[in-house]
């Protein structure tokens with residue numbers, strides 16, 4: 001049986017949701033190990049479109065167990081809203097198929113308020129992620145086990161930081177509301193909280209298929225990304241260990257890479273296209289944030305960044321997504337390096353005009369499309385095992401077995 005790790009190799013939004021959903025069909029356990037409601041994993045199944053934020057994508061496949069690990073920061077309100085929303089489509093989420101780590105940190109009203117006020121310089125998602133991780137590092141964080149033993153009230157009171165933008169009275173109100181918000185959900189939440197480390201440890205050492213689902217992307221990693229324009233967690237391979245508390249020998253370390261590049265929020269983006277072509281990619285690729293709806297910045301594929309991402313994560317499997325969005329571009333540029341001023345150095349490759357979204361078979365792809373893939377493979381010294389040519393499960397060309 002297999003342990004798979006799947007990570008975004010760029011700035012997030014590489015199309016991980018669809019791939020994890022495909023893989024979840026054969027998974028016994030799917031684990032989220034970092035991030036929180038800032039993530040937005042879009043999955044299209046038949047006529048239905050689901051956007052998951054905190055729930056592991058395994059909830060949609062029905063048959064597997066799902067874990068939110070200790071490395072995550074979880075907003076209980078948003079989690080319950082997400083569960084209620086997907087239940088409307090007949091999908092079952094209950095403590096029988098979902099467990100939240102007692103050591104995961106709780107995102108409160110306070111965190112969201114701080115993020116709203118202060119997150120603008122980075123262009124955060126406003127979901128309270130940074131302030132929650134900050135308080136974790138300050139050792140004044142609120143964890144899910146505090147909800148079980150009743151210590152949450154004292155802990156929330158201790159969280160009142162020096163919020164210059166709030167008067168003393170307002171601080172009191174925010175504390176009160178944070179406590180009330182949690183108390184409203186306490187009875188519903190309690191059965192979901194438990195020891196995820198043991199569950200994961202048993203699964204990875206037993207005969208199970210286990211899938212570790214990363215959120216965001218490598219270039220948003222708080223250590224290895226484009227700091228300070230990053231998220232507040234590690235989004236790279238190490239987080240799979242720290243965010244679960246279990247050592248795992250991954251059979252496959254899977255990179256999901258978009259065939260071009262996008263980023264939401266602020267920060268450097270050397271290959272960004274601030275042109276009509278960038279707008280076209282945004283429209284064709286429906287490149288709008290799954291969490292905030294913000295338009296994503298679009299640009300050419302940056303192989304230099306991707307190579308760094310391979311070095312960090314030791315990827316041994318590549319999935320290329322959204323190749324269909326490049327159809328109709330006469331000449332496609334790819335950055336192979338950056339000069340001393342961080343400007344991209346490009347090569348130009350011929351494009352294709354044929355619609356490839358229903359092609360069904362790798363060999364039927366137009367030659368210049370196969371050449372584009374081959375160029376990436378040669379540069380990264382790895383074959384692309386899966387090519388995604390559209391949002392639906394059917395629009396997937398599988399060349400190399402994953403599980």
Ligand code: IMP
Pocket residue numbers: 011012013038039040122123124125126127128129130215216217220229230231232264265266
């Ligand atoms: P935060 O994670 O909300 O603190 O936002 C920090 C940066 O990470 C911002 O530029 C966000 O747009 C970006 N970010 C956070 N989550 C995602 C994601 O799931 N996809 C893409 N960008 C993200």
